[in-house]
Amino acid sequence: MSGGNxxxxxxxxxxxxxxxxxxxxxxxxxxGEFFSLLGPSGCGKTTSLRLIAGFEMPxxxxxxxxxxxxxxxxxxxxxxxxxxxxxxxxxxxxxxxxVAFGLEMQHIxxxxxxxxxxxxxxxxxxxxxxxxxxxxxxxxxxxxxxLARALVNRPKVLLLDEPLGALDLxxxxxMQLELKMLQDKVGITFIYVTHDQEEALTMSxxxxxMDHGLVLQVGTPHEIYERxxxxxxxxxxxxxxxxxxxxxxxxxxxxxxELARGIRLKAPMVPGAxxxxxxxxxxxxxxxxxxxxxxxxGMNLIEASVFEVVYNGATTSILLRLESGIVLTxxxxxxxxxxxxxxxxxxxxxxxxxxxxxxxxxEKTPVEQGKA
Amino acid sequence: xxxxxxxxxxxxxxxxxxPVLLRIASFLYLRxxxxxxxxxxxxxxxxxxxxxxxxxxxxxxxxxxxDPFTGQVIRVLTLATYKDLWTPANLDIFFRTATMAAVVTxxxxxxxxxxxxxxxxxxxxxxxxxxxxxxxLPLWSSYLVRVYAWRLILAKEGILNWxxxxxxxxxxxxxxxxxxxxxxxxxSVSFLGMxxxxxYVWLPYMILPVQAALERVPRSLLEASGDxxxxxxxxxxxxxxxxxxxxxxxxxxxxFSLTLGDFVVPYSLGNSSFFIGQAVLSLTGTAFNIPLAAxxxxxxxxxxxxxxxxARTLGAFDAL
Numbered sequence: 001m002s003g004g005n006x007x008x009x010x011x012x013x014x015x016x017x018x019x020x021x022x023x024x025x026x027x028x029x030x031x032g033e034f035f036s037l038l039g040p041s042g043c044g045k046t047t048s049l050r051l052i053a054g055f056e057m058p059x060x061x062x063x064x065x066x067x068x069x070x071x072x073x074x075x076x077x078x079x080x081x082x083x084x085x086x087x088x089x090x091x092x093x094x095x096x097x098x099v100a101f102g103l104e105m106q107h108i109x110x111x112x113x114x115x116x117x118x119x120x121x122x123x124x125x126x127x128x129x130x131x132x133x134x135x136x137x138x139x140x141x142x143x144x145x146x147l148a149r150a151l152v153n154r155p156k157v158l159l160l161d162e163p164l165g166a167l168d169l170x171x172x173x174x175m176q177l178e179l180k181m182l183q184d185k186v187g188i189t190f191i192y193v194t195h196d197q198e199e200a201l202t203m204s205x206x207x208x209x210m211d212h213g214l215v216l217q218v219g220t221p222h223e224i225y226e227r228x229x230x231x232x233x234x235x236x237x238x239x240x241x242x243x244x245x246x247x248x249x250x251x252x253x254x255x256x257x258e259l260a261r262g263i264r265l266k267a268p269m270v271p272g273a274x275x276x277x278x279x280x281x282x283x284x285x286x287x288x289x290x291x292x293x294x295x296x297x298g299m300n301l302i303e304a305s306v307f308e309v310v311y312n313g314a315t316t317s318i319l320l321r322l323e324s325g326i327v328l329t330x331x332x333x334x335x336x337x338x339x340x341x342x343x344x345x346x347x348x349x350x351x352x353x354x355x356x357x358x359x360x361x362x363e364k365t366p367v368e369q370g371k372a
Numbered sequence: 373x374x375x376x377x378x379x380x381x382x383x384x385x386x387x388x389x390x391p392v393l394l395r396i397a398s399f400l401y402l403r404x405x406x407x408x409x410x411x412x413x414x415x416x417x418x419x420x421x422x423x424x425x426x427x428x429x430x431x432x433x434x435x436x437x438x439d440p441f442t443g444q445v446i447r448v449l450t451l452a453t454y455k456d457l458w459t460p461a462n463l464d465i466f467f468r469t470a471t472m473a474a475v476v477t478x479x480x481x482x483x484x485x486x487x488x489x490x491x492x493x494x495x496x497x498x499x500x501x502x503x504x505x506x507x508x509l510p511l512w513s514s515y516l517v518r519v520y521a522w523r524l525i526l527a528k529e530g531i532l533n534w535x536x537x538x539x540x541x542x543x544x545x546x547x548x549x550x551x552x553x554x555x556x557x558x559x560s561v562s563f564l565g566m567x568x569x570x571x572y573v574w575l576p577y578m579i580l581p582v583q584a585a586l587e588r589v590p591r592s593l594l595e596a597s598g599d600x601x602x603x604x605x606x607x608x609x610x611x612x613x614x615x616x617x618x619x620x621x622x623x624x625x626x627x628f629s630l631t632l633g634d635f636v637v638p639y640s641l642g643n644s645s646f647f648i649g650q651a652v653l654s655l656t657g658t659a660f661n662i663p664l665a666a667x668x669x670x671x672x673x674x675x676x677x678x679x680x681x682x683a684r685t686l687g688a689f690d691a692l
Contacts, residue, residue: 054598055598075595076601076603080599081599082595082599084592084596085592086592088595089596090593090596092614092615101597102601105602150600
């Protein structure tokens with residue numbers, strides 16, 4: 001990220017009537033980055049995008065694009081372009097007219113427009129469609145036209161608002177990779193809004209996870225998945241097992257958590273953890289394995305009984321119940337098993353996973369809950 | 373068969389003991405084309421027999437002719453009536469009526485657009501309801517009464533003249549009334565007054581379709597236009613207006629054809645220069661030349677057909 005920040009939000013708050021859509025968020029998005037805003041609906045991700053595009057103005061705080069404060073600069077003067085969720089193609093114009101629209105607004109010569117539109121359609125692999133109307137195109141093709149229409153203006157930043165949401169799964173997967181490669185090729189900063197965590201993980205250089213108008217964590221897909229900062233992030237990104245307990249001992253870098261009646265698990269220490277604190281221990285289903293014998297040092301070990309085995313195609317999910325009643329999921333790839341998973345039904349098994357595969361989250365104390 | 377368990381009740385009955393209504397329902401459910409025929413039958417009969425039938429008779433009548441001596445209709449197909457239609461005086465009537473219809477249509481469109489735009493884009497739900505009512509309210513009273521009321525408003529002793537006097541603009545009005553063609557002794561006997569009343573009576577028919585068309589333009593299209601660098605004026609010209617155009621055309625079909633066929637307004641506010649509606653009225657009345665009256669009526673239909681083809685070539689229906 002050589003050229004500094006493409007986009008910066010600094011202390012941005014947006015209030016609609018009585019709803020706080022964004023609560024004092026700050027983000028720095030580097031030049032040439034593929035940056036995703038990820039969160040459930042109503043988390044403020046689309047509002048953030050609309051603030052950058054200029055469709056909304058912040059209630060407080062500042063939006064900077066290329067280091068320049070945007071203030072009340074209207075959308076048509078901002079160096080950004082948007083790919084809308086429903087594509088928003090102009091129905092009364094042909095594909096060519098749609099893609100040429102932005103260039104025509106800049107009064108570029110007709111010949112240059114024809115050439116640039118041709119190149120843009122080439123880039124999204126839609127050549128020869130110039131004369132069609134949006135209605136005559138499939139969803140995937142409309143998506144490509146919307147992309148070409150935005151990219152042809154060579155914006156500093158491309159904003160994408162759930163652009164793949166309306167496509168079917170197979171096409172979506174193909175478009176994810178295509179978008180990623182396209183971004184590498186054009187080198188433009190992409191800001192991508194999505195509620196699909198898998199999509200965000202697949203495509204992004206960095207992800208901001210949002211909820212209730214707050215940014216909970218910013219990091220690479222690896223950081224977000226492996227070291228979620230909050231319980232919400234752990235739960236929202238991928239599948240996770242959440243095990244409540246209480247810290248009973250701290251040995252330098254490792255905290256011991258007691259679930260019930262002397263059953264203990266270990267996890268790496270986190271700041272703020274003290275003995276006696278209520279915590280949640282999180283571990284990904286694919287990090288847990290079924291063990292015939294106790295694992296070596298540095299592993300967590302717990303007994304559980306299998307109550308369901310679900311075949312998922314590439315993987316098999318094994319649902320287990322701990323003695324305390326907590327339900328865990330273990331997900332194993334469908335390769336050579338020591339034991340046929342379906343034979344495990346109703347069996348008592350031992351589960352092991354590395355200590356560093358578990359994360360700790362503080363449960364809020366009553367005082368903190370009062371503050372929130 | 374306890375009454376508290378109707379579901380079971382139904383199961384235990386054989387098909388022959390099911391209630392009549394249920395049997396009719398099942399019979400119809402399995403025959404969707406019969407249902408369609410039953411639904412469409414009555415309106416289709418009405419459309420074909422009463423509506424299209426009378427139009428066809430009108431067309432046939434226009435190819436009959438009137439015996440100049442006996443005044444009887446000769447029921448032999450001929451183009452003689454159309455030859456009678458093709459006189460300079462009658463061409464004047466067509467031209468006058470079509471020009472008035474065109475000017476009224478353009479004016480209503482220009483007046484209706486801002487209001488329709490406001491209703492579709494800015495008005496709250498409640499204000500929208502109020503505005504709908506305000507637009508429709510005049511249609512609740514008889515159009516004859518409203519035209520007569522306008523005659524009083526526009527009269528030399530009327531309230532409009534009084535206002536103009538108060539504003540010291542009498543000279544401007546006199547200048548306007550002295551103008552050829554559009555002028556006259558007073559606003560209540562002039563094409564200018566007729567124009568004002570036409571615009572008044574047909575305005576709702578323009579506002580509603582334009583408003584509906586604007587309502588259907590998604591906000592995201594306007595945002596996309598701005599996002600691509602179009603200033604608000606450019607967005608209006610390149611996106612909003614083209615997308616609202618089908619609504620304007622729909623409205624103009626009302627205003628144009630209603631003006632073409634109207635006789636009440638020219639009769640109440642006009643002078644001796646006839647409009648199509650007046651000509652038809654007088655031909656069916658005293659002159660009793662039904663074939664010529666029919667031929668007169670075919671002309672506005674021709675003008676409308678011409679108009680629609682023109683609108684289509686201009687791309688008015690592209691966004692539909």
